[in-house]
Amino acid sequence: MPLRSDWSEKSCPMARCLDVLGDPWAMLVMRDVLSGDRRFDELRSRLDVADSVLSKRLAALCEAGLLEKVPYTGTVRPRYEYHPTAAGRDTAPILQALARWGDKHNTPPALEWTALEVYCRRCGTEATESADWCVSCRAPLRPESTAWIRPSQWDDVRPLAI
Amino acid sequence: MPLRSDWSEKSCPMARCLDVLGDPWAMLVMRDVLSGDRRFDELRSRLDVADSVLSKRLAALCEAGLLEKVPYTGTVRPRYEYHPTAAGRDTAPILQALARWGDKHNTPPALEWTALEVYCRRCGTEATESADWCVSCRAPLRPESTAWIRPSQWDDVRPLAI
Numbered sequence: 001m002p003l004r005s006d007w008s009e010k011s012c013p014m015a016r017c018l019d020v021l022g023d024p025w026a027m028l029v030m031r032d033v034l035s036g037d038r039r040f041d042e043l044r045s046r047l048d049v050a051d052s053v054l055s056k057r058l059a060a061l062c063e064a065g066l067l068e069k070v071p072y073t074g075t076v077r078p079r080y081e082y083h084p085t086a087a088g089r090d091t092a093p094i095l096q097a098l099a100r101w102g103d104k105h106n107t108p109p110a111l112e113w114t115a116l117e118v119y120c121r122r123c124g125t126e127a128t129e130s131a132d133w134c135v136s137c138r139a140p141l142r143p144e145s146t147a148w149i150r151p152s153q154w155d156d157v158r159p160l161a162i
Numbered sequence: 163m164p165l166r167s168d169w170s171e172k173s174c175p176m177a178r179c180l181d182v183l184g185d186p187w188a189m190l191v192m193r194d195v196l197s198g199d200r201r202f203d204e205l206r207s208r209l210d211v212a213d214s215v216l217s218k219r220l221a222a223l224c225e226a227g228l229l230e231k232v233p234y235t236g237t238v239r240p241r242y243e244y245h246p247t248a249a250g251r252d253t254a255p256i257l258q259a260l261a262r263w264g265d266k267h268n269t270p271p272a273l274e275w276t277a278l279e280v281y282c283r284r285c286g287t288e289a290t291e292s293a294d295w296c297v298s299c300r301a302p303l304r305p306e307s308t309a310w311i312r313p314s315q316w317d318d319v320r321p322l323a324i
Contacts, residue, residue, distance in 0.1 A: 005210075007186075011276045013264030014193055014257055015186075020268060021260070024169075024177075024184030031176055048167075065267070087267040093293060095176050097259040098183070102175030105227070105249040106182060114173045129302065130295035131255060140291065 020064040021091065025049065025057045027098065030084070030091045033067065034143055034160050038081040058082055066091065084143075092143045092160065093132035100131050117149040182226040183253065187211065187219045189260065192246070192253045195229065196305055196322050200243040220244055228253065246305075254305045254322060255294035262293050279311040 007019035021027055028047055037043050044054050061067040066088035069080040084091075099116040107115070118127045122145050123137035132141050139145065143160035169181035183189055190209055199205050206216050223229045228250035231242040246253075261278040269277070280289045284307050285299035294303050301307065305322035 008268065009270060009273070011273055012193070013261040013269065013276070013278050015190060015264070016268040016273075017260040017264035018186040018189055021263070022186030022189070024180040027180055027184070028177060031174070087263075090263055090267060094256070094259045094263055097256045097294065098179040099175040101183070101249075101252055101256055102177070102179035105252060106170065106178040107175065108171055111171070111173060111178075114175070116175050130292055131259065133292035133295045133297065135295065135300070138297070 017094075020061075020066065021094065023057065023060075025053060026061060027091075027095065029054070029057050029061060030066065030088060031095050033082055033084050033088065034092055034095070035148065036160075038083065039072075039079070040082075043082075061088070089143045092146065093141065096127075096131035096141065096146075096148075119147040119149065121145050121147055179256075182223075182228065183256065185219065185222075187215060188223060189253075189257065191216070191219050191223060192228065192250060193257050195244055195246050195250065196254055196257070197310065198322075200245065201234075201241070202244075205244075223250070251305045254308065255303065258289075258293035258303065258308075281309040281311065283307050283309055 007015040010016055010019070025047070029043060032043055032046050037046055040054065040058070044051065047054065058067065062069055062082070065085055067082045068085055070083050071078055072081050096118050099118070103115045118131070118141060119125070120127055120134035120137060120141060122139055123134060125134070125136045127134055127141055129135040130141070134141055146160050148160060169177040172178055172181070187209070191205060194205055194208050199208055202216065202220070206213065209216065220229065224231055224244070227247055229244045230247055232245050233240055234243050258280055261280070265277045280303060281287070282289055282296035282299060282303060284301055285296060287296070287298045289296055289303055291297040292303070296303055308322050310322060
């Protein structure tokens with residue numbers, strides 16, 4: 001993790017959020033867990049990240065209460081899945097806000113077809129006005145009512161994993 | 163800046179956003195510029211950050227097109243203010259999403275009175291349902307129509323600086 005001050009006691013809630021989520025890998029781990037990846041190998045493969053980096057981020061996200069380790073069987077050694085907690089699921093609006101900015105302001109021409117679409121599963125419309133609120137059916141865009149259609153997954157539209 | 167891959171060409175727009183804003187200091191610089199701080203000394207004082215860290219972040223945010231340097235007069239040496247561009251102003255919804263998470267999930271008991279309130283200046287109501295959409299008057303919470311009431315500024319409620 002980058003060396004910086006402890007911001008967990010800051011009066012500004014943005015700083016307190018960044019104390020947990022101010023690392024870009026942490027944000028992408030939450031993206032992939034909410035997209036359905038749960039196991040170390042799945043996350044490592046999707047993120048293309050070094051084992052040590054991923055281990056540290058997963059441990060930090062568990063300690064901060066965004067993920068919880070759940071053992072799974074069927075392997076020789078005990079292994080764990082990483083499941084999002086309520087606090088972890090509430091990162092979805094942040095991630096969706098990042099995506100709106102990235103699509104609007106940092107899209108190289110070769111990637112213009114890749115805009116992330118956030119669908120409201122309650123009313124079946126694409127959310128285009130807000131990262132966290134469906135303007136059509138007037139309800140929050142929570143993971144359980146949202147689907148992300150990601151550039152690499154046009155043929156695999158699925159609800160966010162909760 | 164932390165050593166990591168270049169994410170500017172990633173197909174995922176969250177990663178492309180984090181390529182610019184994945185550093186926690188960069189987020190806080192945008193917070194303070196949108197709050198009205200424009201000059202190096204003002205930012206350094208508010209952020210309590212080393213000169214070299216702040217210089218690097220400001221240069222990176224200018225290069226990425228979120229800030230622009232504007233010279234100001236009245237000093238012996240030429241000096242600059244940092245003004246937000248349209249892409250910089252569009253970080254407000256991200257910052258407001260971070261604040262919602264921080265207030266909900268990472269608030270020590272001693273800080274429970276410090277929740278950031280985001281006011282819609284169009285209709286005069288506090289935005290409580292969304293980080294980027296006023297549910298009351300059904301309009302986007304853009305910097306020009308928003309005021310942040312920050313914990314340290316109860317006596318200084320001002321619109322976001324654009």
